[in-house]
Amino acid sequence: MESVAHLLGTEYPVIMGAMGSISNPELVAAVCEGGGLGQLATVGLDVEGLRRAIAGVRELTARPFGVNLVARNPLSPAMVEILVEESIAVVTTSAGSPTALSSLLRDAGIKAFHVVPSPSLALKAVQAGVDGVVAEGGESGGVQAARAVSTLTLVPHVVETVDVPVVAAGGIHDGRSYAAAFAMGARGVQIGTRLMLSEECRIHPDVKRALLEAQPGGTTVLPVGMGCVRVLANDLARSLEALPAEERISRCGEAWMRAPATFQDGDVNAGLVIAGECAGAIREILPAGEIIRRMVEDGEAILRGL
Ligand SMILES: Cc1cc2nc3c(=O)[nH]c(=O)nc-3n(C[C@H](O)[C@H](O)[C@H](O)COP(=O)(O)O)c2cc1C
Incomplete structure:
Protein backbone atom coordinates (compact mmCIF):
# COMPACT_ATOMS: atom_id res chain seq x y z
CA MET A 1 0.00 0.00 0.00
CA GLU A 2 1.36 3.45 -0.94
CA SER A 3 2.51 5.46 2.09
CA VAL A 4 0.39 8.44 3.09
CA ALA A 5 3.37 10.81 2.97
CA HIS A 6 4.04 9.66 -0.61
CA LEU A 7 0.38 10.13 -1.57
CA LEU A 8 0.39 13.61 -0.02
CA GLY A 9 3.82 14.58 -1.37
CA THR A 10 4.97 15.55 2.15
CA GLU A 11 7.77 14.68 4.55
CA TYR A 12 5.39 13.45 7.28
CA PRO A 13 2.00 11.65 7.08
CA VAL A 14 0.26 14.57 8.79
CA ILE A 15 -2.66 16.57 7.38
CA MET A 16 -3.88 19.88 8.76
CA GLY A 17 -7.66 19.38 8.99
CA ALA A 18 -9.66 22.04 7.19
CA MET A 19 -10.93 24.55 9.75
CA GLY A 20 -13.41 26.84 8.04
CA SER A 21 -12.53 30.51 8.32
CA ILE A 22 -9.46 29.86 10.47
CA SER A 23 -7.55 27.87 7.84
CA ASN A 24 -5.62 31.08 7.16
CA PRO A 25 -2.83 31.07 4.54
CA GLU A 26 -0.10 31.69 7.17
CA LEU A 27 -1.14 28.55 9.05
CA VAL A 28 -1.49 26.47 5.87
CA ALA A 29 1.97 27.55 4.70
CA ALA A 30 3.56 26.98 8.13
CA VAL A 31 2.25 23.40 8.23
CA CYS A 32 3.68 22.78 4.75
CA GLU A 33 7.04 24.26 5.71
CA GLY A 34 6.97 22.03 8.81
CA GLY A 35 6.68 18.89 6.68
CA GLY A 36 2.91 18.27 6.84
CA LEU A 37 0.10 18.97 4.39
CA GLY A 38 -1.46 22.38 5.06
CA GLN A 39 -5.02 22.59 3.88
CA LEU A 40 -7.39 25.37 2.87
CA ALA A 41 -11.09 25.15 3.72
CA THR A 42 -13.73 26.31 1.23
CA VAL A 43 -16.64 26.92 3.62
CA GLY A 44 -17.95 30.42 2.88
CA LEU A 45 -15.77 30.92 -0.23
CA ASP A 46 -16.88 31.37 -3.84
CA VAL A 47 -14.64 30.23 -6.69
CA GLU A 48 -12.80 33.55 -6.90
CA GLY A 49 -12.32 33.53 -3.13
CA LEU A 50 -10.75 30.09 -3.47
CA ARG A 51 -8.42 31.36 -6.18
CA ARG A 52 -7.35 34.24 -3.92
CA ALA A 53 -6.81 31.92 -0.96
CA ILE A 54 -4.61 29.63 -3.08
CA ALA A 55 -2.58 32.67 -4.26
CA GLY A 56 -2.22 33.74 -0.61
CA VAL A 57 -0.64 30.41 0.34
CA ARG A 58 1.58 30.36 -2.76
CA GLU A 59 3.08 33.69 -1.69
CA LEU A 60 4.29 32.00 1.50
CA THR A 61 5.37 28.51 0.44
CA ALA A 62 6.42 26.62 -2.67
CA ARG A 63 5.44 23.32 -1.03
CA PRO A 64 2.29 21.39 -1.97
CA PHE A 65 -0.88 21.98 0.04
CA GLY A 66 -4.39 20.58 -0.03
CA VAL A 67 -7.92 21.94 -0.30
CA ASN A 68 -11.04 20.62 1.44
CA LEU A 69 -14.25 20.56 -0.58
CA VAL A 70 -17.67 20.30 1.04
CA ALA A 71 -19.33 17.45 -0.86
CA ARG A 72 -22.81 18.94 -0.65
CA ASN A 73 -21.73 22.46 -1.73
CA PRO A 74 -23.13 23.12 -5.24
CA LEU A 75 -20.00 25.22 -5.98
CA SER A 76 -17.60 22.30 -5.36
CA PRO A 77 -17.59 20.92 -8.96
CA ALA A 78 -16.65 24.39 -10.28
CA MET A 79 -13.97 24.58 -7.59
CA VAL A 80 -12.42 21.37 -8.94
CA GLU A 81 -11.74 23.25 -12.21
CA ILE A 82 -9.84 25.92 -10.25
CA LEU A 83 -7.86 23.21 -8.42
CA VAL A 84 -6.86 21.69 -11.77
CA GLU A 85 -5.78 25.08 -13.14
CA GLU A 86 -3.84 25.74 -9.94
CA SER A 87 -2.18 22.28 -9.91
CA ILE A 88 -3.48 21.33 -6.45
CA ALA A 89 -2.47 17.70 -5.96
CA VAL A 90 -4.49 16.62 -2.88
CA VAL A 91 -8.11 17.22 -1.87
CA THR A 92 -10.14 16.05 1.08
CA THR A 93 -13.90 15.92 0.72
CA SER A 94 -16.32 15.96 3.64
CA ALA A 95 -19.96 16.47 4.63
CA GLY A 96 -21.83 14.46 2.02
CA SER A 97 -21.36 11.76 -0.59
CA PRO A 98 -17.98 11.85 -2.35
CA THR A 99 -19.25 10.02 -5.45
CA ALA A 100 -19.61 12.93 -7.89
CA LEU A 101 -16.51 14.81 -6.73
CA SER A 102 -14.20 11.81 -6.56
CA SER A 103 -14.79 10.92 -10.20
CA LEU A 104 -14.01 14.53 -11.20
CA LEU A 105 -10.89 14.47 -9.01
CA ARG A 106 -9.75 11.10 -10.32
CA ASP A 107 -10.15 12.27 -13.94
CA ALA A 108 -8.03 15.31 -13.04
CA GLY A 109 -5.30 13.17 -11.42
CA ILE A 110 -5.89 14.77 -7.99
CA LYS A 111 -5.48 12.49 -4.94
CA ALA A 112 -8.73 12.37 -2.96
CA PHE A 113 -9.36 11.49 0.69
CA HIS A 114 -12.92 11.43 2.03
CA VAL A 115 -13.66 12.18 5.70
CA VAL A 116 -15.84 9.41 7.18
CA PRO A 117 -17.52 8.78 10.55
CA SER A 118 -18.22 5.04 10.05
CA PRO A 119 -16.87 1.87 8.41
CA SER A 120 -19.90 1.65 6.08
CA LEU A 121 -19.36 5.18 4.75
CA ALA A 122 -15.64 4.40 4.39
CA LEU A 123 -16.54 1.45 2.17
CA LYS A 124 -18.86 3.62 0.07
CA ALA A 125 -16.09 6.19 -0.35
CA VAL A 126 -13.69 3.48 -1.55
CA GLN A 127 -16.32 2.23 -4.00
CA ALA A 128 -16.56 5.84 -5.26
CA GLY A 129 -12.82 5.67 -6.03
CA VAL A 130 -11.07 7.68 -3.30
CA ASP A 131 -7.34 7.17 -2.70
CA GLY A 132 -7.71 7.14 1.09
CA VAL A 133 -10.12 7.90 3.92
CA VAL A 134 -9.88 10.13 6.96
CA ALA A 135 -11.61 8.27 9.81
CA GLU A 136 -12.78 11.07 12.10
CA GLY A 137 -13.88 10.13 15.62
CA GLY A 138 -16.32 12.01 17.84
CA GLU A 139 -13.55 13.66 19.92
CA SER A 140 -12.85 15.99 17.01
CA GLY A 141 -13.69 19.65 16.79
CA GLY A 142 -16.22 20.75 14.17
CA VAL A 143 -19.22 19.07 12.61
CA GLN A 144 -19.79 15.41 13.28
CA ALA A 145 -22.45 12.73 12.90
CA ALA A 146 -25.25 12.70 15.47
CA ARG A 147 -24.04 9.39 16.99
CA ALA A 148 -20.32 9.73 16.33
CA VAL A 149 -18.09 7.03 17.82
CA SER A 150 -14.69 7.66 19.37
CA THR A 151 -11.47 7.54 17.34
CA LEU A 152 -10.36 4.50 19.36
CA THR A 153 -13.45 2.57 18.26
CA LEU A 154 -13.66 3.92 14.72
CA VAL A 155 -10.13 3.66 13.34
CA PRO A 156 -9.47 -0.09 13.80
CA HIS A 157 -12.92 -0.87 12.39
CA VAL A 158 -12.33 1.28 9.31
CA VAL A 159 -8.82 -0.20 8.87
CA GLU A 160 -10.22 -3.73 8.72
CA THR A 161 -13.03 -2.64 6.38
CA VAL A 162 -11.16 -0.90 3.55
CA ASP A 163 -8.03 -1.59 1.54
CA VAL A 164 -6.90 2.03 1.11
CA PRO A 165 -4.74 4.05 3.55
CA VAL A 166 -6.65 5.26 6.60
CA VAL A 167 -5.79 8.61 8.18
CA ALA A 168 -6.98 8.94 11.80
CA ALA A 169 -8.56 12.18 13.06
CA GLY A 170 -10.07 13.25 16.36
CA GLY A 171 -8.13 13.89 19.55
CA ILE A 172 -4.65 13.59 18.03
CA HIS A 173 -2.46 16.31 19.50
CA ASP A 174 0.89 14.86 20.68
CA GLY A 175 3.33 11.99 20.24
CA ARG A 176 1.25 9.61 22.34
CA SER A 177 -1.96 10.10 20.38
CA TYR A 178 0.02 10.02 17.10
CA ALA A 179 1.54 6.66 18.13
CA ALA A 180 -1.91 5.38 19.17
CA ALA A 181 -3.28 6.17 15.69
CA PHE A 182 -0.52 4.12 14.04
CA ALA A 183 -0.92 1.31 16.59
CA MET A 184 -4.56 1.08 15.50
CA GLY A 185 -3.51 0.64 11.87
CA ALA A 186 -3.81 4.21 10.61
CA ARG A 187 -1.13 5.29 8.11
CA GLY A 188 -1.42 8.99 8.84
CA VAL A 189 -3.14 11.56 11.04
CA GLN A 190 -5.28 14.65 10.51
CA ILE A 191 -5.16 17.28 13.24
CA GLY A 192 -7.28 20.37 13.87
CA THR A 193 -7.57 21.56 17.47
CA ARG A 194 -3.80 21.28 18.16
CA LEU A 195 -3.14 23.70 15.30
CA MET A 196 -5.62 26.24 16.70
CA LEU A 197 -2.98 26.58 19.41
CA SER A 198 -0.18 27.39 16.99
CA GLU A 199 1.50 30.76 16.64
CA GLU A 200 0.35 31.07 13.03
CA CYS A 201 -3.36 30.45 13.67
CA ARG A 202 -5.02 33.87 13.51
CA ILE A 203 -7.70 33.39 16.15
CA HIS A 204 -8.13 35.92 18.94
CA GLY A 280 -7.70 20.96 27.55
CA ALA A 281 -4.78 18.56 27.08
CA ILE A 282 -2.69 21.07 25.11
CA ARG A 283 -0.26 22.98 27.30
CA GLU A 284 1.40 25.56 25.05
CA ILE A 285 1.21 27.61 21.90
CA LEU A 286 4.02 26.65 19.52
CA PRO A 287 4.95 27.30 15.89
CA ALA A 288 2.95 24.90 13.66
CA GLY A 289 6.13 23.35 12.26
CA GLU A 290 7.37 22.54 15.73
CA ILE A 291 4.01 21.02 16.72
CA ILE A 292 4.25 18.63 13.78
CA ARG A 293 7.95 17.81 14.19
CA ARG A 294 7.57 17.09 17.94
CA MET A 295 4.43 14.99 17.37
CA VAL A 296 6.11 12.83 14.74
CA GLU A 297 9.45 12.49 16.56
CA ASP A 298 7.83 11.70 19.93
CA GLY A 299 5.30 9.38 18.29
CA GLU A 300 7.93 7.43 16.39
CA ALA A 301 10.08 7.08 19.53
CA ILE A 302 7.05 5.68 21.40
CA LEU A 303 6.28 3.24 18.59
CA ARG A 304 9.91 2.02 18.55
CA GLY A 305 9.73 1.44 22.31
CA LEU A 306 6.46 -0.50 22.36
C1 LIG B 1 -12.50 25.12 14.31
C2 LIG B 1 -12.68 23.91 13.44
C3 LIG B 1 -13.27 24.05 12.17
C4 LIG B 1 -13.40 22.94 11.34
N1 LIG B 1 -13.91 23.10 10.08
C5 LIG B 1 -13.92 22.04 9.21
C6 LIG B 1 -14.27 22.23 7.84
O1 LIG B 1 -14.52 23.34 7.38
N2 LIG B 1 -14.31 21.11 7.05
C7 LIG B 1 -13.97 19.86 7.52
O2 LIG B 1 -14.02 18.88 6.77
N3 LIG B 1 -13.59 19.67 8.82
C8 LIG B 1 -13.55 20.72 9.65
N4 LIG B 1 -13.10 20.54 10.95
C9 LIG B 1 -12.59 19.22 11.37
C10 LIG B 1 -11.04 19.17 11.14
O3 LIG B 1 -10.73 19.23 9.78
C11 LIG B 1 -10.39 17.91 11.73
O4 LIG B 1 -10.84 16.74 11.10
C12 LIG B 1 -10.64 17.80 13.23
O5 LIG B 1 -10.36 19.03 13.86
C13 LIG B 1 -9.76 16.70 13.83
O6 LIG B 1 -10.01 16.55 15.21
P1 LIG B 1 -9.21 17.36 16.37
O7 LIG B 1 -9.82 18.71 16.37
O8 LIG B 1 -9.47 16.58 17.59
O9 LIG B 1 -7.76 17.38 15.95
C14 LIG B 1 -12.98 21.65 11.79
C15 LIG B 1 -12.40 21.53 13.07
C16 LIG B 1 -12.24 22.64 13.89
C17 LIG B 1 -11.58 22.47 15.24
Whole structure:
Protein backbone atom coordinates (compact mmCIF):
# COMPACT_ATOMS: atom_id res chain seq x y z
CA MET A 1 0.00 0.00 0.00
CA GLU A 2 1.36 3.45 -0.94
CA SER A 3 2.51 5.46 2.09
CA VAL A 4 0.39 8.44 3.09
CA ALA A 5 3.37 10.81 2.97
CA HIS A 6 4.04 9.66 -0.61
CA LEU A 7 0.38 10.13 -1.57
CA LEU A 8 0.39 13.61 -0.02
CA GLY A 9 3.82 14.58 -1.37
CA THR A 10 4.97 15.55 2.15
CA GLU A 11 7.77 14.68 4.55
CA TYR A 12 5.39 13.45 7.28
CA PRO A 13 2.00 11.65 7.08
CA VAL A 14 0.26 14.57 8.79
CA ILE A 15 -2.66 16.57 7.38
CA MET A 16 -3.88 19.88 8.76
CA GLY A 17 -7.66 19.38 8.99
CA ALA A 18 -9.66 22.04 7.19
CA MET A 19 -10.93 24.55 9.75
CA GLY A 20 -13.41 26.84 8.04
CA SER A 21 -12.53 30.51 8.32
CA ILE A 22 -9.46 29.86 10.47
CA SER A 23 -7.55 27.87 7.84
CA ASN A 24 -5.62 31.08 7.16
CA PRO A 25 -2.83 31.07 4.54
CA GLU A 26 -0.10 31.69 7.17
CA LEU A 27 -1.14 28.55 9.05
CA VAL A 28 -1.49 26.47 5.87
CA ALA A 29 1.97 27.55 4.70
CA ALA A 30 3.56 26.98 8.13
CA VAL A 31 2.25 23.40 8.23
CA CYS A 32 3.68 22.78 4.75
CA GLU A 33 7.04 24.26 5.71
CA GLY A 34 6.97 22.03 8.81
CA GLY A 35 6.68 18.89 6.68
CA GLY A 36 2.91 18.27 6.84
CA LEU A 37 0.10 18.97 4.39
CA GLY A 38 -1.46 22.38 5.06
CA GLN A 39 -5.02 22.59 3.88
CA LEU A 40 -7.39 25.37 2.87
CA ALA A 41 -11.09 25.15 3.72
CA THR A 42 -13.73 26.31 1.23
CA VAL A 43 -16.64 26.92 3.62
CA GLY A 44 -17.95 30.42 2.88
CA LEU A 45 -15.77 30.92 -0.23
CA ASP A 46 -16.88 31.37 -3.84
CA VAL A 47 -14.64 30.23 -6.69
CA GLU A 48 -12.80 33.55 -6.90
CA GLY A 49 -12.32 33.53 -3.13
CA LEU A 50 -10.75 30.09 -3.47
CA ARG A 51 -8.42 31.36 -6.18
CA ARG A 52 -7.35 34.24 -3.92
CA ALA A 53 -6.81 31.92 -0.96
CA ILE A 54 -4.61 29.63 -3.08
CA ALA A 55 -2.58 32.67 -4.26
CA GLY A 56 -2.22 33.74 -0.61
CA VAL A 57 -0.64 30.41 0.34
CA ARG A 58 1.58 30.36 -2.76
CA GLU A 59 3.08 33.69 -1.69
CA LEU A 60 4.29 32.00 1.50
CA THR A 61 5.37 28.51 0.44
CA ALA A 62 6.42 26.62 -2.67
CA ARG A 63 5.44 23.32 -1.03
CA PRO A 64 2.29 21.39 -1.97
CA PHE A 65 -0.88 21.98 0.04
CA GLY A 66 -4.39 20.58 -0.03
CA VAL A 67 -7.92 21.94 -0.30
CA ASN A 68 -11.04 20.62 1.44
CA LEU A 69 -14.25 20.56 -0.58
CA VAL A 70 -17.67 20.30 1.04
CA ALA A 71 -19.33 17.45 -0.86
CA ARG A 72 -22.81 18.94 -0.65
CA ASN A 73 -21.73 22.46 -1.73
CA PRO A 74 -23.13 23.12 -5.24
CA LEU A 75 -20.00 25.22 -5.98
CA SER A 76 -17.60 22.30 -5.36
CA PRO A 77 -17.59 20.92 -8.96
CA ALA A 78 -16.65 24.39 -10.28
CA MET A 79 -13.97 24.58 -7.59
CA VAL A 80 -12.42 21.37 -8.94
CA GLU A 81 -11.74 23.25 -12.21
CA ILE A 82 -9.84 25.92 -10.25
CA LEU A 83 -7.86 23.21 -8.42
CA VAL A 84 -6.86 21.69 -11.77
CA GLU A 85 -5.78 25.08 -13.14
CA GLU A 86 -3.84 25.74 -9.94
CA SER A 87 -2.18 22.28 -9.91
CA ILE A 88 -3.48 21.33 -6.45
CA ALA A 89 -2.47 17.70 -5.96
CA VAL A 90 -4.49 16.62 -2.88
CA VAL A 91 -8.11 17.22 -1.87
CA THR A 92 -10.14 16.05 1.08
CA THR A 93 -13.90 15.92 0.72
CA SER A 94 -16.32 15.96 3.64
CA ALA A 95 -19.96 16.47 4.63
CA GLY A 96 -21.83 14.46 2.02
CA SER A 97 -21.36 11.76 -0.59
CA PRO A 98 -17.98 11.85 -2.35
CA THR A 99 -19.25 10.02 -5.45
CA ALA A 100 -19.61 12.93 -7.89
CA LEU A 101 -16.51 14.81 -6.73
CA SER A 102 -14.20 11.81 -6.56
CA SER A 103 -14.79 10.92 -10.20
CA LEU A 104 -14.01 14.53 -11.20
CA LEU A 105 -10.89 14.47 -9.01
CA ARG A 106 -9.75 11.10 -10.32
CA ASP A 107 -10.15 12.27 -13.94
CA ALA A 108 -8.03 15.31 -13.04
CA GLY A 109 -5.30 13.17 -11.42
CA ILE A 110 -5.89 14.77 -7.99
CA LYS A 111 -5.48 12.49 -4.94
CA ALA A 112 -8.73 12.37 -2.96
CA PHE A 113 -9.36 11.49 0.69
CA HIS A 114 -12.92 11.43 2.03
CA VAL A 115 -13.66 12.18 5.70
CA VAL A 116 -15.84 9.41 7.18
CA PRO A 117 -17.52 8.78 10.55
CA SER A 118 -18.22 5.04 10.05
CA PRO A 119 -16.87 1.87 8.41
CA SER A 120 -19.90 1.65 6.08
CA LEU A 121 -19.36 5.18 4.75
CA ALA A 122 -15.64 4.40 4.39
CA LEU A 123 -16.54 1.45 2.17
CA LYS A 124 -18.86 3.62 0.07
CA ALA A 125 -16.09 6.19 -0.35
CA VAL A 126 -13.69 3.48 -1.55
CA GLN A 127 -16.32 2.23 -4.00
CA ALA A 128 -16.56 5.84 -5.26
CA GLY A 129 -12.82 5.67 -6.03
CA VAL A 130 -11.07 7.68 -3.30
CA ASP A 131 -7.34 7.17 -2.70
CA GLY A 132 -7.71 7.14 1.09
CA VAL A 133 -10.12 7.90 3.92
CA VAL A 134 -9.88 10.13 6.96
CA ALA A 135 -11.61 8.27 9.81
CA GLU A 136 -12.78 11.07 12.10
CA GLY A 137 -13.88 10.13 15.62
CA GLY A 138 -16.32 12.01 17.84
CA GLU A 139 -13.55 13.66 19.92
CA SER A 140 -12.85 15.99 17.01
CA GLY A 141 -13.69 19.65 16.79
CA GLY A 142 -16.22 20.75 14.17
CA VAL A 143 -19.22 19.07 12.61
CA GLN A 144 -19.79 15.41 13.28
CA ALA A 145 -22.45 12.73 12.90
CA ALA A 146 -25.25 12.70 15.47
CA ARG A 147 -24.04 9.39 16.99
CA ALA A 148 -20.32 9.73 16.33
CA VAL A 149 -18.09 7.03 17.82
CA SER A 150 -14.69 7.66 19.37
CA THR A 151 -11.47 7.54 17.34
CA LEU A 152 -10.36 4.50 19.36
CA THR A 153 -13.45 2.57 18.26
CA LEU A 154 -13.66 3.92 14.72
CA VAL A 155 -10.13 3.66 13.34
CA PRO A 156 -9.47 -0.09 13.80
CA HIS A 157 -12.92 -0.87 12.39
CA VAL A 158 -12.33 1.28 9.31
CA VAL A 159 -8.82 -0.20 8.87
CA GLU A 160 -10.22 -3.73 8.72
CA THR A 161 -13.03 -2.64 6.38
CA VAL A 162 -11.16 -0.90 3.55
CA ASP A 163 -8.03 -1.59 1.54
CA VAL A 164 -6.90 2.03 1.11
CA PRO A 165 -4.74 4.05 3.55
CA VAL A 166 -6.65 5.26 6.60
CA VAL A 167 -5.79 8.61 8.18
CA ALA A 168 -6.98 8.94 11.80
CA ALA A 169 -8.56 12.18 13.06
CA GLY A 170 -10.07 13.25 16.36
CA GLY A 171 -8.13 13.89 19.55
CA ILE A 172 -4.65 13.59 18.03
CA HIS A 173 -2.46 16.31 19.50
CA ASP A 174 0.89 14.86 20.68
CA GLY A 175 3.33 11.99 20.24
CA ARG A 176 1.25 9.61 22.34
CA SER A 177 -1.96 10.10 20.38
CA TYR A 178 0.02 10.02 17.10
CA ALA A 179 1.54 6.66 18.13
CA ALA A 180 -1.91 5.38 19.17
CA ALA A 181 -3.28 6.17 15.69
CA PHE A 182 -0.52 4.12 14.04
CA ALA A 183 -0.92 1.31 16.59
CA MET A 184 -4.56 1.08 15.50
CA GLY A 185 -3.51 0.64 11.87
CA ALA A 186 -3.81 4.21 10.61
CA ARG A 187 -1.13 5.29 8.11
CA GLY A 188 -1.42 8.99 8.84
CA VAL A 189 -3.14 11.56 11.04
CA GLN A 190 -5.28 14.65 10.51
CA ILE A 191 -5.16 17.28 13.24
CA GLY A 192 -7.28 20.37 13.87
CA THR A 193 -7.57 21.56 17.47
CA ARG A 194 -3.80 21.28 18.16
CA LEU A 195 -3.14 23.70 15.30
CA MET A 196 -5.62 26.24 16.70
CA LEU A 197 -2.98 26.58 19.41
CA SER A 198 -0.18 27.39 16.99
CA GLU A 199 1.50 30.76 16.64
CA GLU A 200 0.35 31.07 13.03
CA CYS A 201 -3.36 30.45 13.67
CA ARG A 202 -5.02 33.87 13.51
CA ILE A 203 -7.70 33.39 16.15
CA HIS A 204 -8.13 35.92 18.94
CA PRO A 205 -5.66 35.45 21.87
CA ASP A 206 -8.62 35.13 24.27
CA VAL A 207 -9.89 32.13 22.27
CA LYS A 208 -6.46 30.54 22.51
CA ARG A 209 -6.44 31.20 26.25
CA ALA A 210 -9.88 29.59 26.65
CA LEU A 211 -8.70 26.52 24.73
CA LEU A 212 -5.57 26.21 26.89
CA GLU A 213 -7.62 26.55 30.08
CA ALA A 214 -10.30 24.00 29.07
CA GLN A 215 -10.68 21.15 31.53
CA PRO A 216 -11.37 17.48 30.72
CA GLY A 217 -15.05 17.43 29.79
CA GLY A 218 -14.76 21.07 28.81
CA THR A 219 -16.37 20.57 25.40
CA THR A 220 -19.87 19.55 24.47
CA VAL A 221 -21.80 18.56 21.35
CA LEU A 222 -24.68 20.69 20.12
CA PRO A 223 -27.21 19.81 17.40
CA VAL A 224 -27.02 22.06 14.34
CA GLY A 225 -29.58 20.53 11.99
CA MET A 226 -27.26 18.75 9.51
CA GLY A 227 -25.44 16.98 12.38
CA CYS A 228 -23.77 18.09 15.58
CA VAL A 229 -20.85 20.37 16.35
CA ARG A 230 -18.30 20.02 19.16
CA VAL A 231 -17.66 23.31 20.96
CA LEU A 232 -16.28 24.57 24.27
CA ALA A 233 -18.90 24.15 27.02
CA ASN A 234 -19.04 27.91 27.69
CA ASP A 235 -21.95 30.01 29.03
CA LEU A 236 -23.68 30.15 25.63
CA ALA A 237 -23.32 26.40 24.98
CA ARG A 238 -24.73 25.58 28.44
CA SER A 239 -27.69 27.93 27.96
CA LEU A 240 -28.43 26.33 24.57
CA GLU A 241 -28.28 22.85 26.13
CA ALA A 242 -30.92 23.93 28.65
CA LEU A 243 -33.46 24.85 25.93
CA PRO A 244 -36.40 22.59 25.05
CA ALA A 245 -35.42 20.18 22.23
CA GLU A 246 -37.45 21.80 19.44
CA GLU A 247 -36.03 25.27 20.14
CA ARG A 248 -32.50 24.00 20.73
CA ILE A 249 -31.76 22.91 17.16
CA SER A 250 -32.74 26.21 15.54
CA ARG A 251 -30.99 28.33 18.20
CA CYS A 252 -27.83 26.18 18.03
CA GLY A 253 -27.85 26.50 14.24
CA GLU A 254 -28.09 30.31 14.48
CA ALA A 255 -25.29 30.47 17.05
CA TRP A 256 -23.13 28.16 14.93
CA MET A 257 -23.48 30.48 11.92
CA ARG A 258 -21.98 33.25 14.08
CA ALA A 259 -19.07 31.08 15.32
CA PRO A 260 -16.53 32.50 12.82
CA ALA A 261 -17.06 35.95 14.41
CA THR A 262 -16.13 34.59 17.85
CA PHE A 263 -12.74 33.47 16.54
CA GLN A 264 -12.09 37.10 15.57
CA ASP A 265 -13.68 39.09 18.43
CA GLY A 266 -12.56 36.73 21.23
CA ASP A 267 -15.83 37.00 23.18
CA VAL A 268 -15.46 33.43 24.41
CA ASN A 269 -18.61 33.21 26.51
CA ALA A 270 -21.03 35.01 24.18
CA GLY A 271 -20.26 32.95 21.06
CA LEU A 272 -19.65 29.30 20.19
CA VAL A 273 -15.98 28.23 20.15
CA ILE A 274 -15.58 25.21 17.89
CA ALA A 275 -12.94 22.88 19.37
CA GLY A 276 -12.11 19.23 19.95
CA GLU A 277 -11.94 17.33 23.24
CA CYS A 278 -8.14 17.54 23.26
CA ALA A 279 -8.28 21.33 23.81
CA GLY A 280 -7.70 20.96 27.55
CA ALA A 281 -4.78 18.56 27.08
CA ILE A 282 -2.69 21.07 25.11
CA ARG A 283 -0.26 22.98 27.30
CA GLU A 284 1.40 25.56 25.05
CA ILE A 285 1.21 27.61 21.90
CA LEU A 286 4.02 26.65 19.52
CA PRO A 287 4.95 27.30 15.89
CA ALA A 288 2.95 24.90 13.66
CA GLY A 289 6.13 23.35 12.26
CA GLU A 290 7.37 22.54 15.73
CA ILE A 291 4.01 21.02 16.72
CA ILE A 292 4.25 18.63 13.78
CA ARG A 293 7.95 17.81 14.19
CA ARG A 294 7.57 17.09 17.94
CA MET A 295 4.43 14.99 17.37
CA VAL A 296 6.11 12.83 14.74
CA GLU A 297 9.45 12.49 16.56
CA ASP A 298 7.83 11.70 19.93
CA GLY A 299 5.30 9.38 18.29
CA GLU A 300 7.93 7.43 16.39
CA ALA A 301 10.08 7.08 19.53
CA ILE A 302 7.05 5.68 21.40
CA LEU A 303 6.28 3.24 18.59
CA ARG A 304 9.91 2.02 18.55
CA GLY A 305 9.73 1.44 22.31
CA LEU A 306 6.46 -0.50 22.36
C1 LIG B 1 -12.50 25.12 14.31
C2 LIG B 1 -12.68 23.91 13.44
C3 LIG B 1 -13.27 24.05 12.17
C4 LIG B 1 -13.40 22.94 11.34
N1 LIG B 1 -13.91 23.10 10.08
C5 LIG B 1 -13.92 22.04 9.21
C6 LIG B 1 -14.27 22.23 7.84
O1 LIG B 1 -14.52 23.34 7.38
N2 LIG B 1 -14.31 21.11 7.05
C7 LIG B 1 -13.97 19.86 7.52
O2 LIG B 1 -14.02 18.88 6.77
N3 LIG B 1 -13.59 19.67 8.82
C8 LIG B 1 -13.55 20.72 9.65
N4 LIG B 1 -13.10 20.54 10.95
C9 LIG B 1 -12.59 19.22 11.37
C10 LIG B 1 -11.04 19.17 11.14
O3 LIG B 1 -10.73 19.23 9.78
C11 LIG B 1 -10.39 17.91 11.73
O4 LIG B 1 -10.84 16.74 11.10
C12 LIG B 1 -10.64 17.80 13.23
O5 LIG B 1 -10.36 19.03 13.86
C13 LIG B 1 -9.76 16.70 13.83
O6 LIG B 1 -10.01 16.55 15.21
P1 LIG B 1 -9.21 17.36 16.37
O7 LIG B 1 -9.82 18.71 16.37
O8 LIG B 1 -9.47 16.58 17.59
O9 LIG B 1 -7.76 17.38 15.95
C14 LIG B 1 -12.98 21.65 11.79
C15 LIG B 1 -12.40 21.53 13.07
C16 LIG B 1 -12.24 22.64 13.89
C17 LIG B 1 -11.58 22.47 15.24
